[in-house]
Amino acid sequence: MSGGSGSLSPALGPAAAARGPWSAGRARGTKTDRFGDALLKSLCAAASLLAVVILGAIFYQVLDGASAAFSQLGIGFLVHEVWQPNFGHFGAATFIYGTVVVSLVTMVIAVPLAISIGLYLSTTASGRVRSVVGPLVEMLAAIPSVILGFWGLIVLAPFLQAHAEPFLHSTLGFLPLFGKGETTGLGLFTASLILTIMVVPIVAAISRDLFLTVPKDLQDGAIALGATRWEVVRGVILPSAASGVVAAAFLGLGRALGEAIATLQVIGGGNFIHASLFGTGGTLASRIAEDALGTPYALQLSAVFYLGAILLAMELVLNLAAQAIMRRFDAFSAVAAR
């Protein structure tokens, strides 16, 4: 390095002199240059540090707020299903169950739907359809969740109660999952559908962009082998984009897990675990939103923090799982295990 620069400067001399009418340019490494570099570096470092500090502060706050509930309710909190603050009953099981079920149902409906939309927009749709439908799908994500929840409450829930739930109950009623509907139409199923509407645009938009990045080379190679469109999708496009689609799905799942207001509006606030999707229930997030303000009991507030701690832990595990799965998919496409 030093030897290189030593031999460089004499060589530069005559070249700079021969440059003619142009100025030789400012030398590098002045005070201003160094200051600019240092400023950039420290700004970036500070921003990153801030993110870490905020994360740490939130973790601390949640755990600190929950400490009273930790000591009084203990681990049994996780398995008690009744939540009746005025009787001093606090249990998280209903909400853990509700969160898991609602998230699962949401993902089961949303992911295939979103991938289909992504495939349609990236491979099948004509340019004009793509430029109209694409932004519309993305706009779906821009609807504030409280409005979506409101719509779910006054439109979707009565519709489901009157039509969808009786139909599903009569055809698939032998499964406990599709029990008898509530009179309001509010419940886990309705919440799942509302969350589906929230998750689909995100996953669809990301998958579409991912599918568009699959090299044309590879697709042409498959097409030239007499592959049908579906075979190209299945054999080339989906495998190439798999890890990204999984990441998108987990991003959507994160949103489904954490969404509080819309869920609260349509889930019906049930207090017990039951197998039927059409029954009312609650998720961790919806219960936090419902009880976080104006709780008369100190223990209740602490228990709400406990719920928050559980939700945080779930999201953390989810994040780690997502990373592990993505690594696995990437390894697949690289090594191509058979």
Place this chain on the structure above:
Amino acid sequence: MNPNVTPPSQSAFGAVEAEFDALTSGVAALSANAETATPPETASADATQTQPHPSGGAKPRIRIGSAPVHASAMQSAESATVDALSGAGRAGAAPARESIFDVREMSVSYGTNTAISGVTMQIQRNMITALIGPSGCGKSTFLRSLNRMNDSVKGFSISGQVLYHGHDVYAGSVDPVEVRRRIGMVFQRPNPFPKSIYDNIAWAPRNLRMKDDLDRRVEYALRGAALWDEVKDRLHASALGLSGGQQQRLCIARAIAIEPDVLLLDEPASALDPIATLSIEQLMQTLKHRYTIVIVTHNMQQAARIADRTAFFSLEATSRAGVLVEYDDTDVIFTRPRDPRTSDYVTGRFG
């Protein structure tokens, strides 16, 4: 996968082997009916369903709607013998050969931009036909139009006719998927799938339900592409670990695994070093006994070395559209071309 579904009576794979046997034992009786006249152009629509697919267990993907295509495909396997036998004594026997492609007044444009205009040429069986010419003269467009690879290109439109065994490739009743299944293509940049070597080859046969004896089919394809000895011990390793030349040969193997009739090669060696190029060129010399090869090349020496027939494309001065300037036996093109533009190009005065 499921032996009940696909009757493994005689796969096309077996047919090719039989052809080999016939070749070695000198039995030419097999090919008695091979050199039939070009099939009638009007297809009888009723023969579609009952025809057995020429590739034995392969999934019939025929919406091409005509018995003659089947017949010609059958015939291609058989008459290969004749051509391989007579191929030894080839030299100026070109006019006697059967045309695989009969392109009439083909013009292609992308939007308002005319890429090629009024190309008429015939491409003959079991020959290497090279397309040469300066950049942008439309030779790749021409090549990709032969198997409808341009269909998905925005603004693509074509006029004129591309007759493949007498059938218009662009007729409304023709399924482009079936066209591409018969007319294979290898691209400029090696584009193996991010799968194992084995799966790269087996992917298309699996799609086409040519599943019986897949291992032998893979071996046959890899041997055909002169790659077997190099990869036989690591068939399940990723294809992306191969060198560029090996990847390109893998792409050729992948193409011949589904036993196409024609191989279109779009500058297959332009991304390769000289050694790999040489091996690809040698490979083409052996492949032409079984397939008809059309190759686009930037490299005139390459065309001179390998091609039986050479077509010189150029840009028309006024319209800026690609035109076919001259098409003849390779030695004519390179030693005594009729058109001054050809002679300018092959002597290196432009391009």
